[in-house]
Amino acid sequence: APLSEAPPTGVPAYRALAAGIRDWLMDGRLVPGAILPSERALTQTLGVSRTTVTRAYQELVKEGYAATRRGSGTVLRFPGAGPNRLSPFGPQLTDPDDDQVDFTCAASAAPAGLMTAVDAALGELGAHARGIGYHPRGLPTLREAVAQRYRDRGLPTDPENILIVPGALAGAAVVARARVQAGDRVLIESPTYPNAAQALRAEGARLVGIGVGGGGWHVPEIAAALRRTRPRLAMLIPDYHNPTGALMDDDTRAAVAAALRAGDCTALVDETMAELDLDGAAGGRPTPFAAQAASTLTLGSMSKSFWGGIRVGWIRAPRSEVDDLYAALSTLSLGCSVIDELVAVHLLADADRILAERRASLRRSRDALVALLRTHLPTWEFGVPSGGLTLWCRLPEPIAVAVAGQAERLGVYVVPGVRFSIGGGMAHHLRLPYAGDPGSFATAVERLRRAYDAALAAPSSLPAPQDPVTLGERDAMIA
Ligand SMILES: Cc1ncc(COP(=O)(O)O)c(C=O)c1O
CATH class of the missing domain: 1.10.10.10 (Winged helix-like DNA-binding domain superfamily/Winged helix DNA-binding domain)
Incomplete structure (x- = not known):
């Protein structure tokens, strides 16, 4: 009531x-x-x-x-x-004997090639140590290696288009700082990756949510939001969107790019998951969004394709933009760690092998989690994503927060849908990543089943009308 x-x-x-x-x-x-x-x-x-x-x-x-x-x-x-046990950074469980399951992070352990890359990087470090170690726009060999990866994906790119930053989230913060002024509207998917939304809000952006539900992106809705709110920036995750796993096809990319162009709006595209295609999409992967709109600012990262412990990401931008982006970066950081950058160069040199293994192992993990959920939680609905790291589950009842609370008592940490929403709601949804150790999935799903039963049995968690939230500022509520 x-x-x-x-x-x-x-x-x-x-x-x-x-x-x-x-x-x-x-x-x-x-x-x-x-x-x-x-x-x-x-x-x-x-x-x-x-x-x-x-x-x-x-x-x-x-x-x-x-x-x-x-x-x-x-x-x-x-x-x-x-406090804060539902933070997207999770409890960071590292003790293998601990039987708690951390489903809060969509991230994998390091690939087998990591130590080889580290050894090769250490072999080169001596030569770098004779200099001062600062490469504010990024190590030249890394900028070239990243540019090469775009060329391999069919998008002409020079090292001068690349600014190395300490991760894709840092890239979002840099773009926000360079491009957003307090009060500006920014279009963004809802649900979305919450830390990027926070980075935009931190610069005073007023976020305008556009849906990306079961059917993916809806171009007329995007066009209408552009006309209505006149944003200068639109943050999109077209490649295995976090949290839904949706992939934007080429036709939709072209239509969205045209709508953005008509609205004089720049796309900020997060491609953190772009290399994690798991099913070898028929007809090939879609072309990078920037191929459709030259003004696009693209974020990339080592974190999900390789390892989150390498704090290296990048922004791909028109050459004329890189100096402004660098000016924004330099208010936060004077660049990345040379050691991390050297490791990234060597990982990228071995990318085809490392990524083939990562995709195969993610495919197995995804299929294992899907099978367990279908058996033990058959009323939970989800599409099986063709890439990325997460299942976006819809429960029949709007009790995802209660289920997350009950799961936590049983030692499983999951993030409810509301954490990914712009402006509240998503009470039916839970995000379940399959990036972690599949050996823990059976225990996790069995406990989720118990958590779900407990939440259903608690009278206070039964369905309630979806009134807009009126208690205080929604944005200020997210811990
Ligand atoms: C869409 C998206 N962007 C950015 C990040 C963070 O990437 P990084 O570790 O490179 O900052 C994540 C991590 O979950 C993500 O899912």
């Missing part, structure tokens, strides 16, 4: 308010980490007495659904959960 509705007779108003907030947490309209409005603000908004709000907050704290944090107020949580 709406929080402002009169409580049923006999139920004290503070109890009804606490129950309402708890229900919103359970059905995903509020997320763990959300900061509740100040007692004074909520008193005014709801027109109830201050004591009602104070006692409601006290009740939530007593039950474990909230914690008081100095400086931030009252923060929602699940009973028994530590």
Whole structure:
């Protein structure tokens, strides 16, 4: 029931308010980490007495659904959960004997070729050590190796088009800093990779979400959003989109590029997953988005194709843009680690072999997770992505946050859909990555089944109307 509705007779108003907030947490309209409005603000908004709000907050704290944090107020949580356990960075489990399963990160362990690349890089380091070690736009050999990879994909590229940055997320932050001014609108898929959305928000962007659901991208919707909101930048993940796994085909790329051109809007395209095609797409992989729109700023990375521990990514841009992007980068960092860059050069030299192995192993992992889910959670729906690292599961009920909370108690960490949404919702969805150790999948799915049963059995997590969130600023709620 709406929080402002009169409580049923006999139920004290503070109890009804606490129950309402708890229900919103359970059905995903509020997320763990959300900061509740100040007692004074909520008193005014709801027109109830201050004591009602104070006692409601006290009740939530007593039950474990909230914690008081100095400086931030009252923060929602699940009973028994530590703070921020649902962070997309995950609990970083490293102990192989630990039977917890971390499904929060879509990332794989290092490929077999890593140590060979490191040895080769160390062999070259002596020569570099005679210089000062700064290569602000990137090590020349790496810029050339990255450019070559684009040429191999059919997109003419020179080293002068490449700016090396410490990862694709850093690349998004650099573009945001160079291109976004406070109040600018930026088009972005919803759901999307949340850290990139945060990087844009950090520069004051007002994000305009466009859907990328089961059917992928909808060009008329994109064109309408462009006309309505006149954004200068559109952030897209057309290649095995995180979290949905969707792949934009060539015709859609051409149509989206035309719509962006008509709207005088530059594409910021994140190709972090582009090399992780798992099924050898019939007719070949789509051409890089930048082939359709020369002004495109493309982000790439070593993180998912090779290893996240190599903090090397890049921005591919028109030559005339690279100096401005470099100026933005230099407010954050004077470039990457030479050792990482040298390792990246050697990994890229061995890319065909390493990527063939990675694709084969991801294919096995994806198929194993799909089979387990179909057996043990047959009502969860998902498309099987032809690449990338994640399954985007739709539960019949809007209880993904409650399932994530219950799963956490059982030692499985998953990220509910709301974390990937622009502006809330996605209460039916959970993202399940298959990038980790498939040996853990059977345990994980069995616990997810128990978590799902527990969430279904909890009356407060049953379906509720999808009212827009009105408690405070949605953006400020995501921990
Ligand atoms: C779409 C997307 N972009 C960027 C990143 C982060 O990449 P990096 O480690 O290179 O910063 C991720 C990681 O999950 C991602 O999924």
